[in-house]
Amino acid sequence: MSINFNNTNSFVSRHIGPTATEQQHMLNALGYSDLEALIAAVIPDSIKNTSVLESTDGVSEEQALAELKAIAQKNQIFRSHIGQGYYPTHTPAPILRNLLENPAWYTAYTPYQPEISQGRLEALLNFQTMIADLTGLSISNASLLDEATACAEAMTFCKRVSKNKKANKFFASLHCHPQTLDVLRTRAEPLGIEVVVGDEQQVADFAEFFGVLLQYPASTGEVYDYAALVEQVHSVNALVAVSADLLALTVLKAPGEWGADVAIGTAQRFGVPMGFGGPHAAYFATKDAYKRDMPGRVVGMSIDRLGKPALRLALQTREQHIRREKATSNICTAQVLLANIASMYAVYHGPQGLKEIAERTHALTAILAQGLKQLGVNVSNSAFFDTLTLTQVDAAAVLEAARAQEINLREIDATQVGISLDETTTPEHVAALWSLFAQGQTAPEFEAVAAAYTSALPTALLRESAILQHAIFNTHHSETELMRYLRRLADKDLALDRSMIPLGSCTMKLNAASEMLPITWPEFGNLHPFAPLDQAQGYVEMVNQLEQMLCAATGYDAISLQPNAGSQGEYSGLLAIRGYHASRGEGQRNICLIPQSAHGTNPATASMAGMKVVVVACDDNGNVDVEDLRSKAEQHSQDLAALMITYPSTHGVFEHAVREICDIVHANGGQVYIDGANMNAMVGLCAPGQFGGDVSHLNLHKTFCIPHGGGGPGVGPIGVKEHLKPFMPGHSYHLDRKTNAVSAAPFGSASILPITWMYIRMMGGKGLRQASAMAILNANYVAKRLNAAYPVLYTGSHDLVAHECILDLRGLKETSGITVDDVAKRLIDFGFHAPTMSFPVAGTLMVEPTESESLYELERFINAMNKIAEEIQQVTTGELDAEDNPLKNAPHTAQELTSEWAHPYSREQAVYPLPELVESKYWSPVGRVDNVYGDRNLICACPSISNYED
Known part of the structure; x- marks a missing residue:
């Protein structure tokens, strides 16, 4: 018996769906002998052989993980006190396991199809509610990319809505984080906006500015009272944007309470690791009057066909695909997964838990400051939350001594360093920091300094308003309850862990577990993005x-x-x-x-x-x-x-x-x-x-x-x-x-x-090439099989498509009254996410099957589409009512099925249009959502429980 002792566990065959036999079946249907012949017919001669990718073999999952682990171990994880918008944090284990590591959450698509996205939409509504509560503003979006780019969006937002129309300057406080100022300058220059950086306390007149950006608390750690300044800015019809720390806002007065027009920032420290810079969910909140100018996505409450409350993405007419060059921004990707982690962090800890984290972090900072003063160190802050600036020090020597103890401090300049604490800080960490500055002196005893602790938060800025009063933030504090809540939300949604998502233009392919592990x-x-590079060699x-x-x-x-x-x-x-x-x-x-x-x-x-x-x-x-x-x-x-x-x-x-x-x-x-x-x-x-x-x-x-x-x-x-x-x-x-x-x-x-x-x-070079070829094969097979019922709108040479195809449904509306929306919603009853609707051509569906879908799954989708075509034909011939039919009423919910049935078609046709659905049925939690109602009756924070009861 001959045994191959080499590792033959090829990842390529795991990533690519169709087997060799299935590939040949599809090729035969298309009239090609092999995959190379198909690709030769698809790729234009003018660009053939332009690839420079070497034909290399990939390695096994185990080998790749071992190689990457060896690289990762070259990173050195020091204790980080750098701050500057990035903080160590604890990701609660039930959130890590049941959300971040759960494909039901991470393989889902943007919730443009709300009926099959109610779970993640609810999580995002929680995020919006959390942000609105903490910032004291009326409306928040469902996340932006990072704090600095959110500040840049705030700048252009202020330019659009400010009444100071003649002004072309934007004032940014020198107390903002340096990376924010850098991104602001980049964004402003092509638009002809002049960014002026300075000390806001030294500006006598803001008349030449359309907006002002402040940091709260300041990058140096100082907490300033901006109320009078805001009145001064408003008096010249300019707007005030504030980049605010969410954890600090649990104990400090909200920006909206002292007059800010916009609040932006990052939710990173709400359970999302630093990750050398991202991804992290930024936030953007503003007044209700400005909601239609706010960048990014907004989750809103509407009703479904049966009058039941249902969530959806609201105000989509603001988005770039509709308004194009006149859009409020070009953002088409948010940070939904990270926003969901942050929202669940708030759900898990609740208002009291968040306040306890904030109060503990501040207390440790105040104790640290008092001990440093006892050692003769000059602490410049008079009022602070979690960050101190030390002045009149030899910064280079201090940083070197700290790094020798595997501690990173923030380098400000030659005579100043910064120290930021966080929820992971312990008394032992404070004692270690004191020892850095003791220089032969006896370091203070933590218990003694702590016994004399007094808050350094300014009394006038202490938060008095309640936060996170909605029941959702006051219910799921045990792991059992949070685990079940996350499961309930995930069960409402369709993601790649359930079925193929055939979205043209968006490539919803396998996200392998081995790729996600690292x-x-x-x-x-756990690495700070501004840690020295010699600690980030991995x-x-x-x-x-x-x-x-x-x-x-x-x-x-x-x-x-x-x-x-x-x-x-x-x-x-x-x-x-x-x-x-x-x-x-x-x-x-x-x-x-x-x-x-x-x-x-x-x-x-x-x-x-x-x-x-x-x-x-x-x-x-x-x-x-x-x-x-x-x-x-x-x-x-x-x-x-x-x-x-x-x-x-x-x-x-x-x-x-x-x-x-x-x-x-x-x-x-x-x-x-x-x-x-x-x-x-x-x-x-x-x-x-x-x-x-x-x-x-x-x-x-x-x-x-x-x-x-x-x-x-x-x-x-x-x-x-x-x-x-x-x-x-x-x-x-x-x-x-x-x-x-x-x-x-x-x-x-x-x-x-x-x-x-x-x-x-x-994958290696060979596997990557095969993946591209298989994406083309799968797309052409689907196009071929569906062309009779749904003509393929555009083809290239030899009547072939690339990796996606556009199915033309426009003629169906003329003959049957059935629209592309009806087909998209009917697919939900078959357990599928709809293809891309009406883009780039109105009245069409753009299908991209990707290389990861097996022939079995492709056939399931083809069978569903062909069954829908049969139903459309039944509407055309009058066998199904023109208005009261399975397509117009899709998707059908379990609640409707068990209620009095008033439709002329059967319950079975409604929910089990194909026999195999009996064993593997996805039930849409809501019926078709009313988009117009949602925009006319905009609710963008968690409604009271009584709303659901009503």
Whole structure:
């Protein structure tokens, strides 16, 4: 008997759904002998063989984990007292296990289909309620990307809504965190906004400013009373934005109570590890009057078809896919998974628990301050919460001594250091800090100093208003109750752990458990983003390797991993192009050509980058109209900055003229930005950096397996050609380029980068190429099988599509009255999330099956769609009532099924349209949600329990 003693446990076969036999079955149905023949027919000759990805084998899951563990162990986890917006925190074990590590939560999609998203929508509503309560403002969004970018959003928000319309300056307090000021300057420059940084107490007149940004408590730790200042700012019709610490707000007066118009900040210290910078959920809260100008997503309460309360994303007409360059922002990824962790942290601890954490943290800080004063150390703060600034010290010597004891303090300048405490601080940590400054003196005894403790919170700013009074924050304090609550919420939702999510443009593929494991390793989770780099050598090595991997996958020369969402990647790419033109004395180039089929983020991003959008037509086949492009490129040749194009196209086709398109733009002085949203069809087959692209962003949460998390986290790195390298995002910490930061942390959402590292390492070059090929095969098989019932709107050569297909339902409405919404909602009764609806063409469904779905699951989806087609035909012939039919009434709930049945079709047809559903039924918790009602009766915080009873 011959035994192979090599490890043959291939991850590739685990990631790719169809077996070899299933692949051949699909190929036969398409009329191709093998996969290579299909790919040769799909990929245009002009871009064939442009991939620079080496044909390498991947390694087993066990080997990849061992390799990454060895890299992670090169990180040194010192005790962190750096603060500056990032704090050690305890992630409660039941939240870690039942939410962060639970695929029911991390594999879910953005809740655009509210009926199958009620669980995560409720968790986000809890988050919004928590933020509104703590900030004292009327309305909050469902999270933003990080504190610094939230402050940048607040700046542009103030510009939009301020009544001081003539002003073009924004004042930012020098007491704001340095990384916030850096991102503000980056965001302001393309918009022509002047950011003035100074001491707000020294400004006599704010008339020249449209807005003011304050930090509360200040970055130095001081707690200032801003009430009089706010009145002064309001007197000149300017707005006040406040970046506020959530834990401090449990004991300090809320910004809304002393007049702030906007409150922003981070929820990181509510149970989310520092992770070398992210991902963390930022927040944005404001007054009710400004709700339609607020950036980001908002969860609101509506009712369903039966009058039952139901949650949904509200005010979607503000979003970039609808308003495009006039949108409030280009954000299409929030930090939902992290916002949910933060909201459950508040649910678990409750108002009293949060106050106890805050009071304990403050008490330790006050005790630390008193002991330091006894040692003769100059503590500059008179009023503080958790942070002290020490002055008149030899900062270099202090930092060196601290690091010798494996302690990190904050370096402010040559004579000042900062110390921040947190919920993980103990009396022993305080004693260790005293010993650093004792210098031969006897260190104070903790018990003695603690016995004389007095609060250093200013009496006038003590919080008197109640927080988190809703029952949801006062119920689930035992682990049993929280575990069951999280399970109840997860059971309401559809995620990848239940079924295929066939969303075109959004690539909902396998997020393997082995890829997810490393993100909870302490070596990755417990590192402060501003810790010295010699303590982060594991991160440095992983980041360098990942950059090389992504360069090989894209054909670009350099990668920046800083952008922490696809929208940020788009923005960074256009800033690189803008900087390049300016460096050549061509700063006037501000025209951005964008095809009419483009993602809505593209025009919104171009507007943010200070560019003017010129729309390029598409032809009848959905391709860019080359002659229209040529005409407009030549017309604007003196001012042409860039073309933004998605490839394969947003219509799901490999356009043959892509090289010609790139050449036309280059010939007229522009740069080519290729949107990497559809890289899942290209890796290993063709490379944008080799067939004409100057820059692309990648969605690591799509092609490279970082999960969507219910709407975030995302990572949107950019790849650039050599000439654009000097214009990639910079950062004042760790990076050679000190300016042009687009995110708060140097490496963005660093703690989830191990997911992509693991995926690429396990797949190898061969596996990545096979994944792209299989994504194309699966999409073409689905298109072929459904084309008779739902014509495929656009195809390329040989009538083939790329990795997704657009099904045309427009004719069905004319013959049957059935709309794309009806089909989408009816799919819920079959246990499926709907494909992408009415984008990029109204009245269509865009389907992307991905490479991870087996033939069994593809057939389940095909059978469901064909059964729906039969029902539509029954409506057309009159066999089913035109208005009271399973499609118009979908989805059907268990409550409706057990109530008096008044429909002309059977209960069985309603909920068991296919026999196999009897054993594996997903029950929608609510009926079809009324979107119009929700926007007209906007409720964006947890309603009282009586509302549910009513």
